[in-house]
Amino acid sequence: MTELTPPLDALARIVGPENVLSEPDRPNTGMFRTRRIRGVVRPATVDEARQVVATPGAGPLHAISTGRNWGLGSHHAPQDDAVLLDLGRLAAVREIDLTAGWAVVEPGVTQGMLSELLDGTERMVNVTVSAAETSVLGNALDRGSGLRHQRVHDLAGLEVVLPDGELVRVGWWPDREKATPVYPHGLGPSLLQLFVQSSFGVVTAAAIRLLPRPEALRVIRMAFEPDVLDHAADALRRWVHQGLVRGVPKIFDQITSRPYGGDPGKYLVHVCVDGTTESVAALVRVITAEARATGLFSGISHTEATEPAHPNHETAVLVERGYAGDPDVRNTVFEAKTGHAPAEVDEKIGLASFLPLIPFNGKKIALADRLLREVSEQTGVRAATTLHVLDQDVVESVVGLRFDRDDEAGVAAAHRALDLLYQRFTAAGFIPYRLDVDHADWRERLHTDPAATALTRRLKNFLDPDGTIVHGRYH
The missing domain is CATH 3.30.465.10 (Uridine Diphospho-n-acetylenolpyruvylglucosamine Reductase; domain 3)
Structure with a gap:
């Protein structure tokens, strides 16, 4: 380890020298601009964290939990010369x-x-x-x-x-x-x-x-052709509005559906129902009948998780367990989607994420899909998308831009595509609800009331007049 600067030396006396690193910053999967860092500090207790924050000259501090904010900058601070306050050892x-x-x-x-x-x-x-x-x-x-x-x-x-x-x-x-x-x-x-x-x-x-925890739970799967996205979304909207589904329904495009056993070339829908055994059975009957009656959906099924011989059985079980509060502890689906274990993501994967909010309306969702295709055609970067129904009126679009991190031209094209997505989507009124580190300035661009932005600054200056904590991605 290189010799510590005076502020880091003071922090080492609080957390122990082995928990203060003066190493260069680590890579991030988004390949966003590398920020200079002054060091990494890893407190083990709340009292140590308090002492670190209160140490004169320690900041600006950028706090991270496990640093796995993949696609948005991972552990990176939006600005240079911060000290990373790694809270991963606070794990109780x-x-x-x-x-x-x-x-x-x-x-x-x-x-x-x-x-x-x-x-x-x-x-x-x-x-x-x-x-x-x-x-x-x-x-x-x-x-x-x-x-x-x-x-x-x-x-x-x-x-x-x-x-x-x-x-x-x-x-x-x-x-x-x-x-x-x-x-x-x-x-x-x-x-x-x-x-x-x-x-x-x-x-x-x-x-x-x-x-x-629900007494019973089933996930209904169904597929549809891309050209009926608007009608399929409106059918799903009706079921959500009438209280037939629970949790977050998901719509996967042709790329994001693959790890879940989706039909080639089609979109895939996951609809969760839960409750008592009797109510789940009734809701499955109602939704499957409704889906068939629309004429939009194919492959309508809810039995993959209960049929061990089904080729999609293992994945279907993991999906249902996720809705029931149990994550995929072996990361089976995660590794199928990324091709790597979580510890390897930041070093081996190229991925940038864009997360806009779309009105839960078939025409608006189809417009967002068209904007994605236009950006892909312009840049040559294929966007993979999953839609999450957050409530009866709002859908979150999770857009992933995959690229070869060793291909300079490919990295540049992905970042150009990301810039275009911010421009095109916000122009259509589809505002991102999370930002990556290279687009932190968009928070002020998107704020509708300058007085509210000024109020945020006043609060920040009042609470943190010395700039102890990095301004962050949102103000």
Whole structure:
């Protein structure tokens, strides 16, 4: 290890010299511009994190959980010369209450770890389809999407280190003296959302809602031709509006459907129903009959997970387990999609992500699909897309741009395609809800009220006058 600079030397006395690294920055799967970093600091406790934040000259600090924000910059800060505050060693599940439905978790707690603790219980965690090694808290703070809903809705309370080192808890927090209902809004102004997609403080723990585990669950699969995307989306919208489905329905395009056994050249839909055994059986009958009546769908089935001889059986089981709160701990589908284990992604894969929100409307979804095809034709970069139905009115489009990281021209084309996606989609009113590190300036471009942007700056300057924490991707 090279000789530490004075601020890093002070941090080494807090966390131990073996937990302060002065190495060059690590690669990221998006191949975004490499940022210079002053070092990496890895506290093991909340008290150490507080001391690090309060150390004069330590900043600007960029906090990460497990650093697996793939496609958006991974562990990278938006600016140069930051110190990475790696919170991965804070990996305790401090408390779990199965009756009230909550757990207090630290940033290094992965969805695999938490789901293992809940295995066989009446409660489950809202998992994503990403690797089991990804952080529950880090993803929730960036408004990532689980299979039940956006994870930001799972946040009941946050423990935050402010830029001066003070520790505060906002939202709902368990009281050792008396049990209180889990109600994140509290009395008066709610401060919880102030620290989501924010650089107002360093989050060291969260109270996470645990969901009731359904008694029965089935995922209905169906395929459709690309040229009826608008009509298929409207059919799905009707089922969502009438309360027939649960969780997050998904529409996979011809590329993203392949790891799930989709029919070549067709789109694939996953629709989850759950509840009692009787209600699930009834809903399966209703939706399959509705799907057949439209004349849009083919291959309508809900039995792959229950038929061991079916060629898609293993994947179908993993899909249903995901909706039931159990991540794919062996990363079977993840590795089928990426071709690599999670530890290899940042070094071996080229992937940039774009995450716009689309109105849940067939015509609007078809327009977004057309914009993607136009960008692909212009740049030669094929975008792979999955649509997540977040609620009755909004769909999240997860657009992945894969490229060969060793091909300079291919990397440049993918980044050009990403720029065009930001331009074309926002011009159509399809605003991204998460940003990558190279497009952090788009937050101000997209804010509709300059006074609100100014208010955010005033809050940042009030809480962090010395710039202890990096401004981040969102302000």
